[in-house]
Amino acid sequence: MILKTFGWSFGVTAIGLAAAFYFWGWEGFAVVAILSVLEISLSFDNAVVNAGVLKKMNAFWQRIFLTIGILIAVFGMRLVFPVAIVSVTAGIGPIDAVQLALDNPDQYQEMVTDAHPSIAAFGGMFLLMIFLNFIFEERDVHWLGRLERPLAKLGRIDSFAVGVALAALLLTASTVATHAYQHGGTYSDESSTVLLAGLAGVLTYLVVGGLSGFFENKLEEDEERAEAEVEEAKAAGQQPTMVGLAGRAAFFLFLYLEVLDASFSFDGVIGAFAITNHIFWMALGLGIGAMYVRSLTIYLVREGTLDEYRYLEHGAHYAIGALATMLLVSIRWHLPEVVTGGVGVALIGLSFWSSVRANRADAATRRGGGDDGDGGGVDSGKSAIPSGV
Template identity: 70%
Template sequence: MLVRTFGWSFAITVAGLAFAGVLWGWQGLAVVAILSVLEISLSFDNAVINAGILRKLNAFWQKIFLTVGVLIAVFGMRLVFPVVIVAITAKIGPIEAVKVAVNDPDRYQHLVTSAHPAIAAFGGVFLLMIFLDFLFEDRDLHWLAWLERPLAKVGKLDTLSVIVALVALLVTATTVATSVPLQGGGTADKSATVLLAGVAGLVTYLVVGGVSGFFEGRLEEDGDEAAADADGAEETAPARRGGASALGLAGKAAFFMFLYLEVIDASFSFDGVIGAFAITNDIFMMALGLGIGAMYIRSLTVFLVRKGTLDDYVYLEHGAHYAIGALAVILLVTIKHEVNEVVTGLVGVVLILASFLSSVVRNRRLGEGSEQLEEQAEIPSGV
């Protein structure tokens, strides 16, 4: 199963590194390898979040995620997106932006970095909403019960996550964004840019997440009705029509969930794309290295789904969401202050590892409890 799931990732790694070695020599090969590791370390929590959503989809949409989704992730976010940012920032055409990326890497890096406040605000607010909705949701299982239970009670107010996100955005826009350092020296007030980009991130989350949640809810309702009809009566024409409707809703729900996955991936990729400039400003090296890393994240997502890892280690999703919350805060902080990519990656890895170890301890404790119950059941009464 490991080879089947990661086979394409292994093959593309070998081909990509070989291509980098032939085209750019040993130095280029090393840069691409470092970028791949950077992407994987920054996006491991992304794989866990994606797995939680992807396991709701059927095999067809999982294949779409691994094919079309990879093309969007590699070519869209790692290659086309920075060029689009350059075109918008410099107010030039896309062809001219490509020429800048190829012929003037230093100017290209400057333009992309100049757009960082807007990118960080959009991605930071989007990820913050994911974290807040998880934190305020009432659930049976808690990892940090002392924190999650009180917040779940407060979270009964439906708009609380939106209110908190808007407050965080306003604080960021009126403090951090008022004096953003410029590459050439001096500072600039980016409050309006950050505020507008943050609101766009919030609206994007509400629209994509809301539509996918709506269709998912309708799908579950129709599925329950169809199951009740099948159990209570013979198969009839109306029952068949209900089944067809459910299949249609499944397609819509899966489609919008796929869009939701891609927006999440885009938000996670922001820090990787910006951080990659600390290693190289060659657009093609960047796309190749980050693309290889993105392949592993997608393969890991499918592996987690097929192995049922999230069911076996129940706190992994908690740890991933806390990592998302940390990344959201880091993105907003980086509007003004530089945060090393190693710190960003380690925060996510530590939180995921802590949740994994907590899951192992829980499973062991439950296993010991069930063994004690079995031993007690075997002891004859009266002994």
């Protein structure tokens, strides 16, 4: 199972590290390896949340996510995205931006750093919307019940999550963004930029998440009709296919996953500049890390880990909320990568341990013939996608 799921990741790791050593020696090898570990640590919560969405897809779309999706993740976000930032910021063509990254990496890094406020605002608000819609949604299983139950009641108010997110954006634009950090230790007022980028992040979530939620809800209706069509096809001597029936819903879930992955990758790309400004080292290291995140997502789905460890998805969403907050704070203050990655890993680790303890308590209760009480039920099955956005 491990080799089948992580085989491509192992292969890409071997090829990537070998290429780094061949072209750039031990220095390139070491930096690429460090960046790989950095990306995995920063994106572990991404894998958990992805698994919550991916388990709704059939095997065909899971393969699409692992193939086409990884191409988008590696080449789109880890290589093309930094180049696109410089291209737009400097008003030059993509080829010139790549040439700039090779010939003058310091200037390239400066342009990416100066674009950080808009990147952090977009990604931070998108991730914040995911967290808010999770925490304000009523569910059967609670990890931190004293906190989650009152918040779930507030979520009954129409568009409450959107209101909280916009309030957070206004606060960030009017305080943190007035002294946004720039390359070289200088500061500038980026209030309008942060406000526009943050609004774009909220709007992207509402559009993509809303479409995903809509088609997810319709998927059950499609499956019911599919069963009737399958019986009719069999009666007519035809071989039906289920891929087309679930294709539309799965496509929008796939689109949602790609936007989600893009938002998670922002901190990894920016954080990589603290280690190196070599464009190809970054692409190799972050790309290897992205492969493991994809494989880990598939592993969680196939092993049913989210159902077995009931609080794991809660921990991942709390990690998302923490990451969203740190992205917004980083507009003004630089946060070490060990902090941004460590907080997420710690929250997921705590939720995993809480799940293990709850499972042991349930087993002991069953042996004693008693009731397992609140929080001991089955996984609610809620994902990051909102119902009713």
